[in-house]
Amino acid sequence: MEILRNMWRRKFRTFLTIFGIVIGIFAFTVMGSMALKLNKMIDGGKRYITGQITISPKGAGAEALSGATGGTLPVDTLNKIAQVDGVKAVAAGIGLLLEEPDPDNPSSGGVSMGPPPSIMGMDSKSDFQNVNWTTLDMKEGKMIDKSTADNEVAVGYSIAADKKIKAGDTMKIRGRDFKVIGILDKTMTGPDSYVMMQMTPARELFVESNPFLKSLKEKADSAAAISESELNKLSPASREQIIQAKSFKMEDISTSASVSWKDGYDSDTVSNNIKDKFNKEVSVLSPKKMGEEIDKASAMINSIIFGSALLALVVGLFSIVNTMVMSISERTKEIGIKKALGASNGSIAWEYTLEAGVIGLLGGLIGGGLGMLTAWLLNLKMAEKGAEIFLVSPSFFTQVLIFSFAIGIVAGVIPAMRAAKLRVVEAIREL
Amino acid sequence: MENIIVQASGLKKSYKMSKTNIVKALDGVDIEIHEGDFSAIVGPSGCGKSTLMHILGLLDRPDEGKIMIGGDDMSNLKDREAHKIRAKKIGFIFQGFNLIPTLTALENVILAGKYGGMSVSARRRRAKELMEMVGLSDRMNHKPYELSGGQQQRVAIARALMNDPAIILADEPTGELDTKTSLEIMEMLKKLNKENKKTFLIVTHNPEVADSCKKVIHLKDGKNTK
Numbered sequence: 001m002e003i004l005r006n007m008w009r010r011k012f013r014t015f016l017t018i019f020g021i022v023i024g025i026f027a028f029t030v031m032g033s034m035a036l037k038l039n040k041m042i043d044g045g046k047r048y049i050t051g052q053i054t055i056s057p058k059g060a061g062a063e064a065l066s067g068a069t070g071g072t073l074p075v076d077t078l079n080k081i082a083q084v085d086g087v088k089a090v091a092a093g094i095g096l097l098l099e100e101p102d103p104d105n106p107s108s109g110g111v112s113m114g115p116p117p118s119i120m121g122m123d124s125k126s127d128f129q130n131v132n133w134t135t136l137d138m139k140e141g142k143m144i145d146k147s148t149a150d151n152e153v154a155v156g157y158s159i160a161a162d163k164k165i166k167a168g169d170t171m172k173i174r175g176r177d178f179k180v181i182g183i184l185d186k187t188m189t190g191p192d193s194y195v196m197m198q199m200t201p202a203r204e205l206f207v208e209s210n211p212f213l214k215s216l217k218e219k220a221d222s223a224a225a226i227s228e229s230e231l232n233k234l235s236p237a238s239r240e241q242i243i244q245a246k247s248f249k250m251e252d253i254s255t256s257a258s259v260s261w262k263d264g265y266d267s268d269t270v271s272n273n274i275k276d277k278f279n280k281e282v283s284v285l286s287p288k289k290m291g292e293e294i295d296k297a298s299a300m301i302n303s304i305i306f307g308s309a310l311l312a313l314v315v316g317l318f319s320i321v322n323t324m325v326m327s328i329s330e331r332t333k334e335i336g337i338k339k340a341l342g343a344s345n346g347s348i349a350w351e352y353t354l355e356a357g358v359i360g361l362l363g364g365l366i367g368g369g370l371g372m373l374t375a376w377l378l379n380l381k382m383a384e385k386g387a388e389i390f391l392v393s394p395s396f397f398t399q400v401l402i403f404s405f406a407i408g409i410v411a412g413v414i415p416a417m418r419a420a421k422l423r424v425v426e427a428i429r430e431l
Numbered sequence: 432m433e434n435i436i437v438q439a440s441g442l443k444k445s446y447k448m449s450k451t452n453i454v455k456a457l458d459g460v461d462i463e464i465h466e467g468d469f470s471a472i473v474g475p476s477g478c479g480k481s482t483l484m485h486i487l488g489l490l491d492r493p494d495e496g497k498i499m500i501g502g503d504d505m506s507n508l509k510d511r512e513a514h515k516i517r518a519k520k521i522g523f524i525f526q527g528f529n530l531i532p533t534l535t536a537l538e539n540v541i542l543a544g545k546y547g548g549m550s551v552s553a554r555r556r557r558a559k560e561l562m563e564m565v566g567l568s569d570r571m572n573h574k575p576y577e578l579s580g581g582q583q584q585r586v587a588i589a590r591a592l593m594n595d596p597a598i599i600l601a602d603e604p605t606g607e608l609d610t611k612t613s614l615e616i617m618e619m620l621k622k623l624n625k626e627n628k629k630t631f632l633i634v635t636h637n638p639e640v641a642d643s644c645k646k647v648i649h650l651k652d653g654k655n656t657k
Binding site for chain 1: 485488490491510511514515517518519523525529530531532533534538542543546547590594
């Protein structure tokens with residue numbers, strides 16, 4: 001009580017000090033909520049990636065995961081990979097952006113974190129299962145399986161929220177109508193922005209989207225119309241061309257493949273087995289190495305986010321120190337009186353430390369509250385688009401409060417010690 | 432013979448103002464206060480009155496000499512222990528009243544009880560009694576700046592009495608009050624001495640105040656003169 005009255009004595013100064021903390025804590029809370037969300041997404045992605053060996057076309061690298069590159073994996077290669085020692089199952093996959101990118105406005109999708117809305121072709125006939133993501137929970141309807149028709153899709157939570165889609169609706173994807181058979185539950189990570197379908201339609205959409213593959217397919221289609229007897233009549237050069245065109249198979253179009261390993265095998269060993277044999281044809285992402293890479297990246301993101309927020313807090317901390325030093329020099333006489341009345345050094349030190357703690361706590365309460373509110377409001381706004389960028393967590397808020405109180409205490413300790421060590425006679429003499 | 436409350440001998444204290452200027456505030460002072468005494472320390476300004484009072488009140492330490500309070504030797508007292516003695520055995524009344532401005536009159540009195548280790552309810556009860564005794568029961572919840580000088584000094588007296596100390600040290604208790612109020616305050620102190628058997632040591636340069644004391648200790652240039 002006395003603490004609040006003491007703070008109230010210099011309203012403007014107390015206000016300014018608390019305001020400084022508010023800004024620091026506000027930045028800390030907002031950025032922290034963002035980091036939490038980011039970590040959650042990274043964690044989800046990490047769980048997925050470390051649950052399987054991911055194969056991508058040579059040269060495409062990790063970007064193939066987002067399905068945005070051109071290389072493909074021939075079915076023959078995938079079949080051979082399935083024979084490698086330790087490999088349990090191989091599933092081909094297709095990934096491509098849900099919307100045709102608008103060349104005039106590349107960021108038309110708005111700012112979003114995590115993967116962009118994508119189409120994922122799933123090899124439901126394969127026995128493959130991700131070690132960490134065995135099933136995806138459904139909000140409504142059902143997931144793609146062997147019995148799913150080619151014109152049926154399962155839609156991720158964020159896309160469904162953004163486009164206001166329910167199970168049973170019809171959804172237009174790149175000019176084609178699909179029937180929505182299920183909506184996935186919120187995962188806070190990748191699958192939220194996926195539309196999942198069978199490989200055949202995904203391959204078709206992928207070929208449609210790629211001018212080179214499209215022309216190849218057209219050639220193959222027209223070549224298929226040419227019978228053997230007709231072919232023999234052609235000149236050797238054009239015959240060669242047609243035979244080549246005929247060799248084009250839709251099956252060869254896969255942008256990635258997922259590999260699971262047999263029980264008792266080490267994922268790294270299996271990755272290396274594949275790498276040894278197919279080093280020239282495919283890139284192999286080993287779960288362990290990817291896990292480490294992801295950890296490194298998220299550690300860096302975290303240190304940048306928390307580092308900058310901490311910087312703001314350090315400034316706040318010094319403003320508390322400054323305020324406390326000033327209040328103590330103003331109240332020197334009072335401290336002297338209290339000591340004359342028999343206050344121990346400890347009780348004087350505690351009094352001022354607590355006052356600094358309360359300043360910190362008030363700053364934390366206001367700043368953290370505003371930060372949470374901001375994150376929540378922005379989320380609310382972004383949720384319509386299905387792209388929340390903050391994780392509003394009450395436990396984080398509690399941590400922020402404890403932290404801000406601790407900051408105040410830390411800032412208060414040195415001035416409070418100085419107050420406690422004041423010599424009574426000198427303190428009283430001061431008028 | 433009454434009990435000796437405070438006994439000090441050969442007290443010396445000097446302040447180093449600069450390298451060459453060392454001021455001897457006390458230069459071998461002896462003093463003895465008995466239970467129930469109403470004594471005054473008098474002398475011209477700069478004679479070391481306040482320094483003596485600070486040393487007797489354990490607010491400062493002598494360079495040399497011995498202090499006994501209630502029969503215990505305080506010469507080698509650690510700072511950590513001194514605050515307990517101050518809280519329980521010594522009451523202070525200052526010239527400038529020295530109330531805490533953010534606290535009400537009652538809370539100022541209660542504060543002393545807190546340092547004296549009284550329980551929360553006991554503090555409150557005793558503080559109210561004392562406020563009544565000094566005639567301020569209707570002013571308990573006023574802040575110091577809402578009170579007159581005399582009233583503030585009465586709050587300070589109540590505060591000094593809070594832990595029922597063995598001795599009350601008063602440093603120019605009427606120094607900032609007009610003649611009429613000064614008389615009232617002195618009457619109150621005398622009454623406390625007579626009726627409640629409180630021991631007082633009053634530092635003053637006011638001869639009228641000194642005259643009203645039973646025992647007068649004269650100081651000059653840091654030494655006893657009589």
